[in-house]
Amino acid sequence: xxxxxxxxxxxxxxxxxxxxxxxxxxxxxxxxxxxxxxxxxxxxxxxxxxxxxxxxxxxxxxxxxxxxxxxxxxxxxxxxxxxxxxxxxxxxxxxxxxxxxxxxxxxxxxxxxxxxxxxxxxxxxxxxxxxxxxxxxxxxxxxxxxxxxxxxxxxxxxxxxxxxxxxxxxxxxxxxxxxxxxxxxxxxxxxxxxxxxxxxxxxxxxxxxxxxxxxxxxxxxxxxxxxxxxxxxxxxxxxxxxxxxxxxxxxxxxxxxxxxxxxxxxxxxxxxxxxxxxxxxxxxxxxxxxxxxxxxxxxx
Amino acid sequence: xxxxxxxxxxxxxxxxxxxxxxxxxxxxxxxxxxxxxxxxxxxxxxxxxxxxxxxxxxxxxxxxxxxxxxxxxxxxxxxxxxxxxxxxxxxxxxxxxxxxxxxxxxxxxxxxxxxxxxxxxxxxxxxxxxxxxxxxxxxxxxxxxxxxxxxxxxxxxxxxxxxxxxxxxxxxxxxxxxxxxxxxxxxxxxxxxxxxxxxxxxxxxxxxxxxxxxxxxxxxxxxxxxxxxxxxxxxxxxxxxxxxxxxxxxxxxxxxxxxxxxxxxxxxxxxxxxxxxxxxxxxxxxxxxxxxxxxxxxxx
Numbered sequence: 001x002x003x004x005x006x007x008x009x010x011x012x013x014x015x016x017x018x019x020x021x022x023x024x025x026x027x028x029x030x031x032x033x034x035x036x037x038x039x040x041x042x043x044x045x046x047x048x049x050x051x052x053x054x055x056x057x058x059x060x061x062x063x064x065x066x067x068x069x070x071x072x073x074x075x076x077x078x079x080x081x082x083x084x085x086x087x088x089x090x091x092x093x094x095x096x097x098x099x100x101x102x103x104x105x106x107x108x109x110x111x112x113x114x115x116x117x118x119x120x121x122x123x124x125x126x127x128x129x130x131x132x133x134x135x136x137x138x139x140x141x142x143x144x145x146x147x148x149x150x151x152x153x154x155x156x157x158x159x160x161x162x163x164x165x166x167x168x169x170x171x172x173x174x175x176x177x178x179x180x181x182x183x184x185x186x187x188x189x190x191x192x193x194x195x196x197x198x199x200x201x202x203x204x205x206x207x208x209x210x211x212x213x214x215x216x217x218x219x220x221x222x223x224x225x226x227x228x229x230x231x232x233x234x235x236x237x238x239x240x241x242x243x244x245x246x247x248x249x250x251x252x253x254x255x256x257x258x259x260x261x262x263x264x265x266x267x268x269x270x271x272x273x274x275x276x277x278x279x280x281x282x283x284x285x286x287x288x289x290x291x292x293x294x295x296x297x298x299x300x
Numbered sequence: 301x302x303x304x305x306x307x308x309x310x311x312x313x314x315x316x317x318x319x320x321x322x323x324x325x326x327x328x329x330x331x332x333x334x335x336x337x338x339x340x341x342x343x344x345x346x347x348x349x350x351x352x353x354x355x356x357x358x359x360x361x362x363x364x365x366x367x368x369x370x371x372x373x374x375x376x377x378x379x380x381x382x383x384x385x386x387x388x389x390x391x392x393x394x395x396x397x398x399x400x401x402x403x404x405x406x407x408x409x410x411x412x413x414x415x416x417x418x419x420x421x422x423x424x425x426x427x428x429x430x431x432x433x434x435x436x437x438x439x440x441x442x443x444x445x446x447x448x449x450x451x452x453x454x455x456x457x458x459x460x461x462x463x464x465x466x467x468x469x470x471x472x473x474x475x476x477x478x479x480x481x482x483x484x485x486x487x488x489x490x491x492x493x494x495x496x497x498x499x500x501x502x503x504x505x506x507x508x509x510x511x512x513x514x515x516x517x518x519x520x521x522x523x524x525x526x527x528x529x530x531x532x533x534x535x536x537x538x539x540x541x542x543x544x545x546x547x548x549x550x551x552x553x554x555x556x557x558x559x560x561x562x563x564x565x566x567x568x569x570x571x572x573x574x575x576x577x578x579x580x581x582x583x584x585x586x587x588x589x590x591x592x593x594x595x596x597x598x599x600x
């Protein structure tokens with residue numbers, strides 16, 4: 001399969017749906033909607049929603065039926081980026097090569113834009129679940145997304161990250177943070193997509209293991225790119241994590257071992273997909289792409 | 301009925317349920333949960349959850365069945381207070397007579413505590429809806445609560461409030477802000493309680509009008525108390541709105557007309573309850589109590 005054209009098509013599908021939730025002509029209060037749109041349409045790769053759609057496909061489902069949930073997940077991801085970038089958090093002035101929300105709109109509005117995105121995400125899911133043929137299944141998916149995002153998921157990861165900043169990094173702390181801060185929502189995207197498409201328990205089990213490996217591999221790759229990547233590739237300044245004394249995998253393991261770890265996780269992720277049909281090809285290629293950005297891979 | 305003892309009993313019911321969602325021994329990450337508990341158990345009156353329970357009662361429902369949603373609403377209310385108090389927003393150092401979250405825990409953790417509460421609210425509702433006998437009805441209630449809290453409800457009100465600060469106040473602006481910033485969630489509490497308890501359309505219609513009047517009357521009373529109330533009564537410094545050049549009803553209408561407006565809204569609210577049975581007594585007494593705190597009322 002051609003991953004690049006697949007990603008372009010999927011990204012367009014997600015972008016079009018997101019634009020319907022936040023049309024540009026929607027007023028009152030104008031600056032708030034502007035702030036929401038600024039971050040939501042700032043060139044994100046739409047990885048999480050694409051994973052939700054691809055997971056639905058992998059179990060024979062219709063990706064479009066999962067689209068509202070996929071959009072909601074992207075709204076949650078975007079809210080988390082806006083809040084993480086705030087001066088009281090990671091204090092980042094640049095994201096995807098553009099000034100961050102609080103730089104453009106001020107801190108107050110940036111906080112509110114994040115709050116609005118998080119709330120709209122659940123409105124969209126409640127709406128979709130309410131008209132779904134299987135509301136209980138949709139509620140189950142919604143619950144998992146909330147769990148992954150909340151006080152024991154993403155928010156917990158960011159809180160632990162704040163606490164750990166400047167401390168001597170150790171592997172359990174790095175894993176605790178990354179599993180929650182990025183891993184949980186990636187895993188929930190995959191599980192939600194599969195659940196909504198009616199995955200069998202055995203399929204869901206394998207996709208969950210795939211998602212756990214992918215989530216961790218994604219963060220390790222991100223950490224490696226922070227050390228080695230070019231700003232044009234990452235949209236961020238090189239060496240930012242080190243300057244801020246962030247706990248990262250390369251800091252704890254060293255670069256070669258971090259790369260080895262990412263490759264091993266990729267192998268495990270791909271092994272979980274082995275029994276799936278050709279419809280799981282996007283999930284396979286996405287995993288190879290994510291790890292391949294940061295580490296050289298053997299040719300498949 | 302004895303309103304005082306009713307409120308004490310209901311408040312206890314809500315507090316016990318909230319404590320089960322955030323038990324003190326829950327660790328990891330400890331400071332985050334501490335920050336959540338600090339704001340959630342800081343002596344709130346639990347007005348919104350009590351209104352949800354009372355609305356369920358008024359239509360012959362079992363209040364306990366509504367309890368998870370009532371708790372979720374209080375979590376959303378608490379998140380909004382934490383974020384509103386932040387330096388980038390209203391910059392309040394005191395809330396209910398105690399230092400605000402960011403003063404105690406720092407801005408980063410205060411933002412995260414709010415994020416966690418908002419997310420947990422939807423987790424709790426999704427959980428409750430998923431095991432409910434009528435998931436579609438619960439989803440409808442959840443959707444209304446999200447709508448009232450989001451980019452066209454509470455968050456919109458706070459954004460407009462930020463924008464209007466220091467501007468010459470006019471009545472449409474004050475109403476736009478207050479209807480969204482406080483009115484929307486009060487209305488949603490009442491509607492959600494009634495919907496979950498199976499209110500008939502005609503009942504829901506009357507309770508919605510009651511809720512609209514009550515929401516606005518509540519905010520006018522709050523504005524009046526800011527001018528005339530003692531810190532012991534309000535937990536805030538007197539004259540804070542004026543010092544911050546907030547747009548308020550007394551600032552636009554003058555105190556006597558603001559009081560008259562609150563009393564008229566109370567009359568309308570009570571008129572909507574007229575066809576309801578004795579089970580609506582708590583809703584009646586709560587409305588009288590809210591307006592009576594700020595304005596002298598004729599004896600009933």
